[in-house]
Amino acid sequence: MKSQIEKSNFGSKTWLEIRRSISHLIYPDHCLICELELLKDASAICSFCEAEMHFTHFEKYTEPTELDKLFWGRIKITGTFALLFFEKGKSTQKILHALKYKSNPVVGVEFGEEIAKRIKSMNQFNDLDALIPVPIHPKKAFIRGYNQSEQIAKGMANVLAIPVDTHFLKKQEHTESQTKRGRFDRWDNVADNFVLRKQFKKPKHIAIIDDVITTGATIEALVRSIHKNYPEIRVSIISLALTK
């Protein structure tokens, strides 16, 4: 595989492909991430944002990555991947902001496709049979118009031809102590109450798709609840960004 460092540089082939595919969409005259005005023949992502992108290059690691180590001793994981390192003030923060607060689902799809291209060569993901986005509060999804992790999963599905399953995880009824908390608090504390819907065909290896991983607490709770009910299902974790 060609060096990803070369590819991630400004003017690289990978990003040229992305530019071509999104340049005709929502903001053709402004950078999709920072809204800087672009030259007519320029891309949808400006050169400043592109130069600032901090790729993890985890797809080239032969040793365990920071993300692997984050879950050591906590939960059993088959494979992990994150595309970018998240650092405050850098472009990854702007990407996540564009994805979550600017009604820009296309950002998620495009970065999802980039994730898929990079994990294609990784053996630990070669038998994935479902992509499962981390659920968000229904009110947030309604206001935003979409679940950002689902958009990332959709982009991955375009490249990998693996189905996105948004019905797999079902929220259990609140316990009494949870109903006393605020509505959003309750949702954040409810991750360990997810259960799997009974499916006609049970997947063997699923990937949980997230937008950004910091402590890994939500993921840990999700995986624990999955393994509590279905210890035989293997679980991988794939995120757009990882907090450094």
Ligand SMILES: [Zn+2]
């Ligand atoms: Zn920009």
